[in-house]
Amino acid sequence: MSEAILEVRDLKKHFVVDHIGTFRRQPVTVRAVDGISFDLQAGETLGLVGESGSGKSTIAYILAGMYRPTQGRIHFRGLDLFSENGKRPLFLKKEIQIVFQDPGSSLNPRRTIAQNLAVPLQIHKPDKNIMRETLRLLELVDLPAIYMYKYPNMLSGGEKQIVAIARALATDPSFMILDEPTSALDVSVQGKVINLLMRLQSDLDLTYLFITHDLSLMRNIATRVAIMYLGKICEISKGSEFFQNPQHPYTQMLLSSIPVVSKDEEKLKPAKMIPTGEIPSPVNIPPGCSFNTRCPKKMDVCFEIDPDFVEISRQHFARCHLFGQTQKQG
Amino acid sequence: MSISSQSDLVSAEISPHEFSQLWRASRRESLGRAWYKFSRNPLSLIGAGTVLFVIILAVFAPYIAPYPEHVKPFTDFANASNPPSSSHWFGTDEIGRDILSRIIFGYRFSLTMGLVVLSIVVPVGVFLGLVAGYFQHTWFDTIIMRITDIFLAVPPLILALSVASILERNLLNSMLAVCLTWWPWYTRLVYGITTGLRNEFFVTSAEITGASKFHILFREILPNCISPVFTKMSLDMGWVIIIGASLSFVGLGVQPPNPDLGTMVAAGRRYLPDEWWMSVFPALAIVLVVLGFNLFGDGLRDLFAAENS
Amino acid sequence: MVNKAPLLEIKNLRVHYKVYGGVLKVLDGVNLTVYPGEKVGLVGETGCGKTTTMKTALAILPVPPGVVVGGEILYKGRNLLAMSPRQLSNVRGREMTMIFQDPMAALNPVFNVEQQFTPVLKHAAKNHLSNKEIHAQAVLALQDVALADPERLLQAYPIQLSGGMRQRVCIGMALATRPQLLIADEPGTALDVTIQAQVLRLLNNLVDRLNTSIILITHSLGVVYETVDRLYVMYAGNIVEVAPTRKLFSNPLHPYSQGLMDAVPKLSGGGISQGISGRIPDYSHPPAGCRFHTRCSHVMEICRHQKPPEFEVEEGHKVACYLYGPKNQEAAV
Numbered sequence: 006m007s008e009a010i011l012e013v014r015d016l017k018k019h020f021v022v023d024h025i026g027t028f029r030r031q032p033v034t035v036r037a038v039d040g041i042s043f044d045l046q047a048g049e050t051l052g053l054v055g056e057s058g059s060g061k062s063t064i065a066y067i068l069a070g071m072y073r074p075t076q077g078r079i080h081f082r083g084l085d086l087f088s089e090n091g092k093r094p095l096f097l098k099k100e101i102q103i104v105f106q107d108p109g110s111s112l113n114p115r116r117t118i119a120q121n122l123a124v125p126l127q128i129h130k131p132d133k134n135i136m137r138e139t140l141r142l143l144e145l146v147d148l149p150a151i152y153m154y155k156y157p158n159m160l161s162g163g164e165k166q167i168v169a170i171a172r173a174l175a176t177d178p179s180f181m182i183l184d185e186p187t188s189a190l191d192v193s194v195q196g197k198v199i200n201l202l203m204r205l206q207s208d209l210d211l212t213y214l215f216i217t218h219d220l221s222l223m224r225n226i227a228t229r230v231a232i233m234y235l236g237k238i239c240e241i242s243k244g245s246e247f248f249q250n251p252q253h254p255y256t257q258m259l260l261s262s263i264p265v266v267s268k269d270e271e272k273l274k275p276a277k278m279i280p281t282g283e284i285p286s287p288v289n290i291p292p293g294c295s296f297n298t299r300c301p302k303k304m305d306v307c308f309e310i311d312p313d314f315v316e317i318s319r320q321h322f323a324r325c326h327l328f329g330q331t332q333k334q335g
Numbered sequence: 336m337s338i339s340s341q342s343d344l345v346s347a348e349i350s351p352h353e354f355s356q357l358w359r360a361s362r363r364e365s366l367g368r369a370w371y372k373f374s375r376n377p378l379s380l381i382g383a384g385t386v387l388f389v390i391i392l393a394v395f396a397p398y399i400a401p402y403p404e405h406v407k408p409f410t411d412f413a414n415a416s417n418p419p420s421s422s423h424w425f426g427t428d429e430i431g432r433d434i435l436s437r438i439i440f441g442y443r444f445s446l447t448m449g450l451v452v453l454s455i456v457v458p459v460g461v462f463l464g465l466v467a468g469y470f471q472h473t474w475f476d477t478i479i480m481r482i483t484d485i486f487l488a489v490p491p492l493i494l495a496l497s498v499a500s501i502l503e504r505n506l507l508n509s510m511l512a513v514c515l516t517w518w519p520w521y522t523r524l525v526y527g528i529t530t531g532l533r534n535e536f537f538v539t540s541a542e543i544t545g546a547s548k549f550h551i552l553f554r555e556i557l558p559n560c561i562s563p564v565f566t567k568m569s570l571d572m573g574w575v576i577i578i579g580a581s582l583s584f585v586g587l588g589v590q591p592p593n594p595d596l597g598t599m600v601a602a603g604r605r606y607l608p609d610e611w612w613m614s615v616f617p618a619l620a621i622v623l624v625v626l627g628f629n630l631f632g633d634g635l636r637d638l639f640a641a642e643n644s
Numbered sequence: 645m646v647n648k649a650p651l652l653e654i655k656n657l658r659v660h661y662k663v664y665g666g667v668l669k670v671l672d673g674v675n676l677t678v679y680p681g682e683k684v685g686l687v688g689e690t691g692c693g694k695t696t697t698m699k700t701a702l703a704i705l706p707v708p709p710g711v712v713v714g715g716e717i718l719y720k721g722r723n724l725l726a727m728s729p730r731q732l733s734n735v736r737g738r739e740m741t742m743i744f745q746d747p748m749a750a751l752n753p754v755f756n757v758e759q760q761f762t763p764v765l766k767h768a769a770k771n772h773l774s775n776k777e778i779h780a781q782a783v784l785a786l787q788d789v790a791l792a793d794p795e796r797l798l799q800a801y802p803i804q805l806s807g808g809m810r811q812r813v814c815i816g817m818a819l820a821t822r823p824q825l826l827i828a829d830e831p832g833t834a835l836d837v838t839i840q841a842q843v844l845r846l847l848n849n850l851v852d853r854l855n856t857s858i859i860l861i862t863h864s865l866g867v868v869y870e871t872v873d874r875l876y877v878m879y880a881g882n883i884v885e886v887a888p889t890r891k892l893f894s895n896p897l898h899p900y901s902q903g904l905m906d907a908v909p910k911l912s913g914g915g916i917s918q919g920i921s922g923r924i925p926d927y928s929h930p931p932a933g934c935r936f937h938t939r940c941s942h943v944m945e946i947c948r949h950q951k952p953p954e955f956e957v958e959e960g961h962k963v964a965c966y967l968y969g970p971k972n973q974e975a976a977v
Contacts, residue, residue, distance in 0.1 A: 056836035056837065056838060056839075057836055069543050070543045071539060071542075071543060095545050098543060098544055098545045102544075103540070103543065105536040105539075105540070107536060110535045110536045110537065111536045111537055111540065112537055113537040113555055113558070113559070114559065115558035115559050115561070116554075116555075116558060121537070124540075124541050124544065124546055124550070124554075124555075125544040128544055128545045128546055129544070129545070156365075161923055162690075163923075169540075172540065176544065191689040191690050191863060192689075192863070192864075192865070192904065192907045192908055192919070193689055193903060193904060193907050193919040193920040194689075194919060194923075195907065195909075195916075195919065196907045196916050196917050196918050196919030197918060197919050197921075199916045200916060200918055203916075218836065218837060219909065220837075220911065221866075221908070221909040221910060221911045222909040222916075224909065224910070224911050224912075224913050225909050225910070225913055225914065225915055225916050226916065245913075248911065248913075258838055259837065259838060260911075261841070262837045262838040262840070262841035262842075263837060263841075263866065263911060264837075264840075264841070264844075264864060264865075264866025264867045264869065264870055265866055265869065265870070265910075265911055266865050266866055266869045266893055266905065266908050266910070267869075267893065267894075267910065267912070269910070269912040270910055270911040270912050273911050273912060274911075280838040280839075280841045280842050281842065283806050283807075283808050283809075283836075283838075283839055284836065284838075367664075368664050371664040372664065
């Protein structure tokens with residue numbers, strides 16, 4: 006077992022979105038991330054999957070240092086990412102980089118690719134030749150050198166995203182957060198970007214937290230997969246095990262919703278699980294298990310008690326009363 | 336053929352000279368594209384032509400004006416109050432000065448007014464807007480934007496009039512008065528752009544890699560403000576000229592015998608309607624320059640709007 | 645089904661856009677046929693001309709810059725491109741309706757659901773409708789799309805509805821007039837996967853029940869696999885392959901279709917293919933001959949000069965590629 010480079014413990018992020026009441030003002034909070042714990046091993050790809058409003062991007066933004074968590078600890082190689090004095094030291098900024106979803110907004114439209122790439126270089130490698138480093142980065146991601154003089158609007162979406170990846174690599178990070186890096190791209194382009202990311206991972210010993218809503222994609226690249234629903238992880242397990250033996254009702258619903266393109270895949274979909282309902286607003290998370298509004302296997306206990314995270318089999322955890330009971334019986 | 340599709344074939348082995356050539360080609364292409372879009376609308380072309388025409392008149396006034404000496408203290412009562420004729424296209428005023436020559440020189444004051452005011456107002460307004468927008472929801476934002484709101488609540492002409500009236504009457508002070516009323520518009524504009532951009536991923540990305548506030552404000556956000564600010568400047572040139580002329584009209588701006596369009600309209604209005612040319616031609620001259628800058632600015636706005644979509 | 649007269653027939657449609665630096669030759673002879681009651685899919689990458697095709701069919705193509713250079717669109721044998729606006733409005737919105745990708749943009753935020761229904765139903769009934777009838781029809785339409793409590797929902801504003809409900813309202817509106825042809829442009833793309841599955845299933849059941857023909861435009865192969873009878877694959881303004889859906893998925897013939905099918909990540913694993921190298925050509929200077937030849941790994945000499953016609957490989961399975969031309973077939977035998 007390799008070492009855990011990232012440890013997230015009981016992470017919570019609540020946003021105050023509004024206040025209600027005229028005199029005694031009550032804050033309205035969105036519990037975007039509501040008690041999440043996971044580890045990340047060096048060199049692995051953890052797929053974090055969920056629908057919109059599940060809080061997966063919030064986790065990415067917290068890890069990248071855009072938000073401070075409301076509660077909980079995050080340790081990166083044993084160092085607290087959010088120490089008391091608040092400022093993240095430069096060497097940690099260098100180690101953790103992020104690639105965003107929207108290639109259109111990731112690059113400054115008024116600056117050339119070279120100028121865009123120079124931003125992290127000037128900060129983290131002030132003693133190096135910026136021009137040479139820029140060329141090295143473009144070579145690393147297989148883009149022609151001439152691209153440095155182009156403006157982002159001259160590039161296709163896939164190329165913009167590749168430049169965004171190059172910029173993230175500029176600081177020589179060891180951990181990259183990929184926040185839906187291909188969801189805005191066509192499938193024919195997605196393959197190129199994903200393969201580039203996979204090659205970079207093995208060449209540069211990178212660890213990925215790959216956030217996506219595309220389970221089929223995760224099947225092919227993730228070492229482990231975690232499913233999120235309303236700010237909590239419902240199920241987490243090894244990639245292969247995950248798809249052969251999904252346990253949590255929400256995971257099954259998600260799998261059965263995926264549009265597939267072959268008979269082999271149809272067999273993998275849990276047939277009995279017909280998707281129903283929509284994800285509730287994170288302002289009004291139902292009491293008990295948050296999935297109880299849509300769950301076809303709901304029981305009385307689901308409306309009262311929020312289930313614990315249980316290990317169903319080795320390295321396979323789920324948060325559902327179905328398994329809590331079997332554990333007690335056994 | 337756009338160079339973007341050619342360059343896929345270009346290998347990494349390329350000399351700096353070729354680099355710069357390709358870069359210039361790409362610049363040429365984007366300029367060509369901009370000109371094409373701009374020239375699609377005949378009104379923007381008319382605006383641009385008018386602006387250029389007025390600028391040439393103002394710059395080369397001593398060579399173009401038929402009677403340059405009429406701008407200085409000058410009287411010729413023999414030719415006073417002549418209607419438009421072949422020797423005086425726009426007629427002469429009550430002391431015999433050629434109105435056309437005085438209009439041409441008058442443009443010098445109008446353009447100076449516009450340029451000086453904008454070159455003071457724009458940097459101040461843009462800077463405050465940038466900082467307030469980036470530090471949104473802080474005390475700095477609150478203070479700057481509330482002051483801005485107060486200024487914006489008062490009509491600019493009235494504010495300029497009241498400021499100019501307590502100062503000594505000259506061109507410099509009238510420009511100062513206009514400056515005081517004008518900066519908040521730029522602050523508002525840039526504030527709006529900045530608050531939108533600070534959540535864009537390229538800004539976030541620079542922040543979390545550890546870029547300085549200076550870098551983010553002036554290298555990341557400011558370049559994105561340039562097009563709209565430029566558009567507003569060209570639209571504002573016309574307005575500033577009008578306000579300047581209005582101040583001169585009520586006697587608070589350029590002082591006689593210097594030829595200012597507003598002063599000329601004011602002086603000529605006493606002879607209406609019989610000697611109409613004394614006020615109508617300077618007034619038309621104001622209309623021309625203001626309209627020119629407005630059409631030009633509209634063209635620029637359409638151009639930048641198309642560019643961003 | 646083949647014996648029936650086609651409902652909509654797009655024949656050799658060519659559409660250009662006039663822009664700076666020349667003419668974008670976007671549609672280069674598109675042929676597409678829909679039979680009554682048939683579900684047809686149109687897939688292709690962003691910028692391949694799917695939406696331009698459908699906008700032209702609905703006569704909502706912005707002109708300028710768009711110009712229809714050639715071809716015809718026959719609806720029940722009548723050419724839509726030659727119709728007067730009045731004749732056109734008799735067809736569009738009554739017999740032919742559309743669903744868009746973003747339900748929030750398709751609904752006007754200042755009107756409640758009933759007010760959104762009113763003009764649609766009025767137009768379809770040529771204005772002979774009382775408020776009561778409108779209300780009754782709107783309630784029916786919402787029941788069609790399985791929305792609970794339609795009376796209350798009619799008074800709701802779009803902002804009060806969830807994404808899935810909005811798209812259901814749009815579907816209800818599009819089908820309220822019982823059209824014969826529904827054009828759905830990426831109907832589930834803006835939705836989450838579990839909601840997309842529900843909306844697509846609903847749409848599918850509804851068009852089956854009402855016997856409406858549907859053209860489903862999408863970039864997602866998964867969406868069409870489970871929905872449509874016949875599938876058109878489009879590349880750079882050309883239909884490159886058409887076949888019954890299952891056949892096309894099990895045996896794609898055109899190198900582009902093969903690349904596309906290959907690029908979809910499979911739930912059954914097997915890694916991610918590199919996709920298709922290169923990108924969609926510059927429409928101002930499209931490659932001569934087959935437009936795909938610059939990206940094709942099977943390119944032959946003829947592909948560079950001559951545009952491939954459609955070869956019917958099997959009944960209903962046509963492919964525009966010289967690999968399946970008579971000469972090659974003989975050579976292969």
